[in-house]
Amino acid sequence: MDGRRSRCRVRVLLLRNGHPSRFLSDGNTMSALFMRLLSSFARRTAGLALLLMLTGTVGASDQPASPPPASAPNAGLIEETVERAKDLPNLRSLIVSHNGSILAERAFGGARLDRPTNTKSASKTIMSVLVGIAIDRGVLQGVDQPVASVLAQSIPSEADPRIRQVTIGHLLSMQAGLERTSGRNYGAWIGSDNWVRYALSRPFVDEPGGRMLYSTGSTHLLSAALTRASKRSTLELARDWLGDPLEIDIAPWTRDPQGIYLGGNEMALSPRALWRFGEMVRQGGTIEGKRVVSENWIKELWTPRTVSPFTGDAYGYGWFIREMRGHPVYYAWGFGGQMLYVIPGLGLSIVMTSNPTAPSREDNYIGQLHALVADGIVPAFLPKPDDETGSIGAGDRKPIP
Known part of the structure; x- marks a missing residue:
C-alpha cells in the first residue's frame, strides 16, 4: 500500500506466459548507428513534423x-x-x-x-497540473495572465521591460525567452539569495513566445505565482489538490531562501x-x-x-x-x-x-x-x-x- 490511505488499492497480475525473445534483436545496433548519423537539423525537422501532425488532433478521442x-x-x-x-x-x-x-x-x-523517490524534473509535469487546478478554481486567471501581475514585487527595477509580456503559458511551455537557469546556469541560480528575483532578472535571449528554453527557473516562477496568488504554500496546494483526491503522500521538498517550494525539481513521490x-x-x-x-x-x-x-x-x-x-x-x-x-x-x-x-x-x-x-x-x-x-x-x- 502506498501513502496514508489504506483505501489505495493496487491490483497486480503476474504475467508468466513465456514467449520467444523478440524484444530488440539487433535493432539496438541499427538504432544506435541511425542516431549517430542523423543530424541535429533532421532531429528538429522530425520534431516539427510531429508538432504539426499532433496540433489540432489532441482531443477527446485521444483522452x-x-x-x-x-x-x-x-x-x-x-x-x-x-x-x-x-x-x-x-x-x-x-x-x-x-x-x-x-x-x-x-x-x-x-x-x-x-x-518516495526524487522525481527530479518530472516535478515540472506535476506543477503543470497544479497550475491547471489553480486556473479551474480562479486562483490564477489563465494562461494569458502576465506573471508580472502576480510577482510584481519581485521584479527588479533594472529588469528588461519585456518581462511584463511573459505569461503563465510561456512559463509552462518553456517559451519565456529568458536565459536558462538549468544546465550550466543551475548552480548560480540556486546559489543566489532570491531565486524568484534572479529568474526574473535573467537577460532575454529570445522574445516571449519564441523557441523552447528549458529552464527550472520558469517552473519555479509558477510555484511562486501559486504561492502568492493563493496565499498558501505549494506543498499545501499539492497535498490538498492532488494528495487528498489521489490518496497519495506528498512530502515536503526543497524550498528557496524565501520559503517557496522549488517548482520543477526535487518533488518526491x-x-x-x-x-x-x-x-x-x-x-x-x-x-x-x-x-x-x-x-x-x-x-x-x-x-x-x-x-x-x-x-x-x-x-x-x-x-x-x-x-x-x-x-x-x-x-x-x-x-x-x-x-x-x-x-x-x-x-x-x-x-x-x-x-x-x-x-x-x-x-x-x-x-x-x-x-x-x-x-x-x-x-x-x-x-x-x-x-x-x-x-x-x-x-x-x-x-x-
Whole structure:
C-alpha cells in the first residue's frame, strides 16, 4: 500500500506466459548507428513534423473520459520486457497498467514501489497540473495572465521591460525567452539569495513566445505565482489538490531562501503514487469518479506548442510528446530517468524510476527506456505487432542525442 490511505488499492497480475525473445534483436545496433548519423537539423525537422501532425488532433478521442475497450495484451511480450528491464543497472522500478489495472510492477536494486523517490524534473509535469487546478478554481486567471501581475514585487527595477509580456503559458511551455537557469546556469541560480528575483532578472535571449528554453527557473516562477496568488504554500496546494483526491503522500521538498517550494525539481513521490497521478491524467482529470482537474486542461497540457532542442520531441505544457507505433505518447522526464508515460489511445500508464544521480542521456539510457515502451509494451496491445514482421518500429521513435 502506498501513502496514508489504506483505501489505495493496487491490483497486480503476474504475467508468466513465456514467449520467444523478440524484444530488440539487433535493432539496438541499427538504432544506435541511425542516431549517430542523423543530424541535429533532421532531429528538429522530425520534431516539427510531429508538432504539426499532433496540433489540432489532441482531443477527446485521444483522452477518453472512460477507458477504451480492453484488448487482450500479449502477456508474454510484457513479461519479456520486464525481464529485459532488469538488465538496465540504473532502473529502480517499472509499473505497467492497462485501463487502470496494473499488469506488471517490479522494483529493482533494493528499491520499493511504495517508497518516495526524487522525481527530479518530472516535478515540472506535476506543477503543470497544479497550475491547471489553480486556473479551474480562479486562483490564477489563465494562461494569458502576465506573471508580472502576480510577482510584481519581485521584479527588479533594472529588469528588461519585456518581462511584463511573459505569461503563465510561456512559463509552462518553456517559451519565456529568458536565459536558462538549468544546465550550466543551475548552480548560480540556486546559489543566489532570491531565486524568484534572479529568474526574473535573467537577460532575454529570445522574445516571449519564441523557441523552447528549458529552464527550472520558469517552473519555479509558477510555484511562486501559486504561492502568492493563493496565499498558501505549494506543498499545501499539492497535498490538498492532488494528495487528498489521489490518496497519495506528498512530502515536503526543497524550498528557496524565501520559503517557496522549488517548482520543477526535487518533488518526491513513490512509483505507485506517480502511477496514480498518471492514471488521473489519462482519465481526463478524474480518478475513481472524482474530478481533480478539468478535462479541458488535460487537452491544453497535451497540445504541442514548441519543439525540444534536445530530443526533437514536441512539448506542451509540462509534457513531452512523441509518437510510438502510430500512437501519441505524452511523457514526463526527470533527470536520471524518472519517467511517466501516458498513452491514452491504448489505455496505458507506465512508470519508470531510476538512479537519480546518473544522467539519463548518458549511454543513451533515455533511449533504452523509450525502447522498453515502444518495442516491448506498446506492441503487446496492437493487433499485429511490427516485430512479427521483423521490424522493431525504430521509425516511430525520435532519435535522442
